[in-house]
Amino acid sequence: MTPTISKFANALSSSAKPTGLGLVCTAFLTFSATAHEATSVDITGAIFASTRADCASYENLYSSDVTDTQQYRQLKGSVHVTAYDDHCVVESNSIPNHDTGEGSGRNFVAPVTEISGSFTIPRSPKQQASVTALEQRSYDAILLNGVVVDILSAGCYRPGGNRVDANGNVAIGCRATDKWLLDPLGPDAGFGADIHHAHTQPNGQYHYHGNPMAMFDDQPGDDGSPVIGFAADGFPIYGSYFKDAAGAVRKAKSGYSLKPGTRPSSASDPGGTYDGMYVDDFEFTDAGDLDACNGMVVNGQYAYYVTDAYPWVIKCFSGTPDSSFAKPRP
Structure with missing residues (x-):
């Protein structure tokens, strides 16, 4: 395969204001075709604008300069999107386009570290007859700021395990199929995520468990929120807003609801009210706009949407x- 001929440049307008951590730049990105070679674009603090579903629309080199607020140091992000005939490749060093560590309540398990990754995104993904479950051995998505989405935790209710917390939960060692898997963004989950719903792995890789609170905002365009990344199956991920059938631009609603009543109480069941601490606290009731995977078709395009409630970004x-999203073996 050879890269597509067209490259995509970016028109940027930005405003900067001082904060206690230096300058925060808010940039608005649009993408237009050009025959020139890709040039590095600073996306520090960027709010994206493009709603194009083809990953080739984002072909370029991107950079960012942000602050690790826990270690008091500067981090430099790097993202390279290359388009080919039938797929795109996203290469990044896992550093986001926003500051890290704010609001986590404690230091991450390891300082944010540059971790190289390369992800292949099919340009013409197809919906399948049956869905594929998320796995702990693979990342779920790569966002356009170069950070992966990794929804599932490895924590669960295991009162007889090592380093059990006051709720009978352990933070590691559980499989995706285990009962009472912890939702990292659930109440009292204890994962120490920052204001971007992210933290680090033991190797220092920064990753999201939910809404990145970046790249889109609550002032969407006429067609809704922009594309902020791509799932491992190639479908785009939009921010929270879409234009519905009535022409109104509004937030997409999850189809999941908390189960009524209380959990079973036994040696292997935590008891208590279904409050969202565990993945099993939720059931798909089709009460919102989105399907069981947290996606829907808008104007003929299937995509996933960021939601304010579980499952946050993607459920399946x-x-x-694509196999390129498999996590490296230790």
């Missing part, structure tokens, strides 16, 4: 996830 894959 409607297409076939």
